[in-house]
Amino acid sequence: MSVSTAAAVQSVCSPLPVLGRDVTVPLVTGGEVTYAALDYAASAPALQRVWDDVAAYAPYYGSVHRGAGYLSQLSTDLFENARRTVAEFLDCRADDQLIFTRSTTDSLNLLAAALPADCQVFVFETEHHASLLPWRDARVTYLNAPRTPRQAVATLERALADRDPYGPALVCVTGASNVTGELWPVRELAAAAHAHGARIVLDAAQLAPHHPVSIRDLDVDWVAFSGHKLYAPFGSGVLAGRADWLRAAEPYLAGGGASRKVARREDGGVDVEWHESAARHEAGSPNVIGAYSIASACKALAEAGFDSLVAREQYLIEKVRAGLAEVPEVRILSLFGDDAPRVGVISFVVDGWNSSHFAAALSAEYGIGVRDGLFCAHPLVRTLLGSDPQTQGECGAPEAAPGEKSLNAIRVSFGAGTPDEHVERFVKAVRELVRDGAKWNYRTEDGRCVPAV
Numbered sequence: 001m002s003v004s005t006a007a008a009v010q011s012v013c014s015p016l017p018v019l020g021r022d023v024t025v026p027l028v029t030g031g032e033v034t035y036a037a038l039d040y041a042a043s044a045p046a047l048q049r050v051w052d053d054v055a056a057y058a059p060y061y062g063s064v065h066r067g068a069g070y071l072s073q074l075s076t077d078l079f080e081n082a083r084r085t086v087a088e089f090l091d092c093r094a095d096d097q098l099i100f101t102r103s104t105t106d107s108l109n110l111l112a113a114a115l116p117a118d119c120q121v122f123v124f125e126t127e128h129h130a131s132l133l134p135w136r137d138a139r140v141t142y143l144n145a146p147r148t149p150r151q152a153v154a155t156l157e158r159a160l161a162d163r164d165p166y167g168p169a170l171v172c173v174t175g176a177s178n179v180t181g182e183l184w185p186v187r188e189l190a191a192a193a194h195a196h197g198a199r200i201v202l203d204a205a206q207l208a209p210h211h212p213v214s215i216r217d218l219d220v221d222w223v224a225f226s227g228h229k230l231y232a233p234f235g236s237g238v239l240a241g242r243a244d245w246l247r248a249a250e251p252y253l254a255g256g257g258a259s260r261k262v263a264r265r266e267d268g269g270v271d272v273e274w275h276e277s278a279a280r281h282e283a284g285s286p287n288v289i290g291a292y293s294i295a296s297a298c299k300a301l302a303e304a305g306f307d308s309l310v311a312r313e314q315y316l317i318e319k320v321r322a323g324l325a326e327v328p329e330v331r332i333l334s335l336f337g338d339d340a341p342r343v344g345v346i347s348f349v350v351d352g353w354n355s356s357h358f359a360a361a362l363s364a365e366y367g368i369g370v371r372d373g374l375f376c377a378h379p380l381v382r383t384l385l386g387s388d389p390q391t392q393g394e395c396g397a398p399e400a401a402p403g404e405k406s407l408n409a410i411r412v413s414f415g416a417g418t419p420d421e422h423v424e425r426f427v428k429a430v431r432e433l434v435r436d437g438a439k440w441n442y443r444t445e446d447g448r449c450v451p452a453v
Helices: 003-012 048-060 070-089 104-113 149-161 186-195 244-248 288-304 306-325 355-366 378-384 420-436
Strands: 024-026 032-034 097-101 120-124 139-143 169-174 199-203 222-226 237-241 259-264 270-274 330-332 345-350 371-373 409-413 442-445 448-451
Touching: 048 070, 048 288, 070 097, 070 237, 070 288, 097 104, 097 244, 097 288, 104 199, 104 222, 104 237, 120 149, 139 149, 149 169, 149 186, 169 186, 186 199, 288 306, 306 330, 306 345, 306 420, 345 355, 345 420, 355 371, 355 409, 355 420, 355 442, 355 448
Parallel strands: 120 139, 120 169, 169 199, 199 222
Antiparallel strands: 024 032, 097 237, 222 237, 259 270, 330 345, 345 409, 371 409, 442 448
């Protein structure tokens, strides 16, 4: 990207204001520095706009769907308006249901609990554990990691062609990898699924914060994502899509809100009539603030304009990738190759460095927060590192000591709130650590690499 193009991108879209942008952290070498939050793929900082909206609502907090008082009625309207706002953000179909959950993991476990009997599930080994593991009560076919988008579609088509064509089937696929950031051919995979009589659910946890997600355009049956990756606080998520399997399933949780009528029987038992709306799977007092914060984030991203957000993020991606390419010891992990479209998620390893040691030095000596480990995508990272994808590993840091080789990686991730200085500091820090080594001594404590005191 040329200097003039970069300037044009910056003039169109500055970083969106996020919480924590002015937080300073101590350096082990002395002094303080503004914290560079480059772990957006795990949890993005909340937008200031979202926090302000939540703070403005907080004095009017009330229980929804259950009260005649003014605050309860206000909260109910806010909760249901949030549902409509998020449905519009996802371009839901008129008869789709949108259920508020706790996270992407919760959403996909809810859908797994709603699968028809004898459903067969197809999922690539490249998935995050949130979409790899929930299907324990179904017949699951795990597909090997593809090396091109075209191969992904061909692999799925072959697997679907070999299945029993008369039973229900579901395909689960990510929109953007939480390890490589690469975009998956969702529309083509959806077409392949539907051509073979299967349905498809999209894990949009890493896609929705970076690109527009349209259920209609992608032609997927369900979408799941988390609020804490979409610049909203923790504890909220969404499952949106076709209603029939959800209406036919037993409630995900049994309790108040999910039931329309409950009566005792003469034999001493209980008869229950469950709701058929989204309330069927939203038992208990719902997370009104969580739903409202997701809706606020959706509005903020839509108003900022995804065209501008994507253009600026691509500028940051190119800046980071170009900087890392200048360090021969760095190897960027990729399934689909350097030219694959991607979001702001980049994983890499450094020759001669334990990944936990490198990440610890970035934090302690430069005030840069990244992630190291297997990123809750163990089979994928193992495949990318050239080891056996069936080898077990831990989600967190490796047990190897500083200087020892580890089968783990380092991940840097960023988004709409990332200023240029943060990625520039990161690239400079990588160069200096590889060239000069760490300035401090480190030790392993409880499985993590930490500065030695």
